Amino acid sequence: MENNELQYLSDYVAIRQLNAKYNRYADLADGKSYANLFTKDAEFTIGGEGIYVGRAQIAARCNATTTAVHVTTEPELDITNDTARQRVRMLTVLQDGEGTRNEFVASGWYIDELKRTEGSWRYHRRRVELDLDINAVVAKVK
Numbered sequence: 242m243e244n245n246e247l248q249y250l251s252d253y254v255a256i257r258q259l260n261a262k263y264n265r266y267a268d269l270a271d272g273k274s275y276a277n278l279f280t281k282d283a284e285f286t287i288g289g290e291g292i293y294v295g296r297a298q299i300a301a302r303c304n305a306t307t308t309a310v311h312v313t314t315e316p317e318l319d320i321t322n323d324t325a326r327q328r329v330r331m332l333t334v335l336q337d338g339e340g341t342r343n344e345f346v347a348s349g350w351y352i353d354e355l356k357r358t359e360g361s362w363r364y365h366r367r368r369v370e371l372d373l374d375i376n377a378v379v380a381k382v383k
Contacts, residue, residue: 252320255362256355260329263364264311272300279364280356286368289376310334310343313351323357331369348372 259278266275276296279285285293285302293299314330333347349371356365 249320252325252357252362253318256316256318256320256325256327259355259362259364260313260316264313267303267306267311268309270304270307272302272304275303276300279367280358283364284366285364286366288368288370289374308336308338309346310336325353325355325362327351327353327355329353 263275263278266272266278276299279296279299281296283295283299285299287293287302293302310333312332312334316327316329319326329351331347331349331351332345334343335346336343349369352368352370353364354366355362357363
C-alpha cells in the first residue's frame with residue numbers, strides 16, 4: 242500500500258471519529274466539547290432555522306437541545322491534503338425523557354467542508370438540509 246493510500250485511510254477513519262464525537266456530544270448537550278469539533282471561524286447552518294458562527298454560538302445551539310439522539314451513516318468523502326468535503330445522511334430521534342420510547346423526528350443530510358487544523362480534522366462549514374419542514378421539527382425538539 243502506498244503512502245497516499247495510507248494517508249487517505251487514516252484521514253477517513255479520523256473523519257468518521259469526528260462524526261461519532263459530534264453525535265455523542267450533541268446527544269449529551271455538551272456544547273464546549275461539541276464546539277471544539279469546529280474550526281474557530283466555523284459556520285453551522287441549519288436550513289430554515291439559522292446560521293451559527295464561531296464556537297460560542299455553536300456551543301450555545303448544542304446546549305439548547307437536550308433530548309435528541311443523532312445518528313449518521315457512512316460518509317461520502319473527497320479528501321485533498323488538509324481539506325475535505327463530506328456528505329453524510331443524518332437521522333434525529335427524540336427521547337421522551339422517561340426512558341420508555343424514542344420517536345423519529347427528522348432525516349436529512351449534513352453537507353460539510355472540513356479542515357485539518359489544530360492537529361485534527363474539524364468542521365469548517367456544516368450545513369443541515371432536512372427532508373422535513375424545519376418548523377415542525379423544531380417544534381418537536383424544543
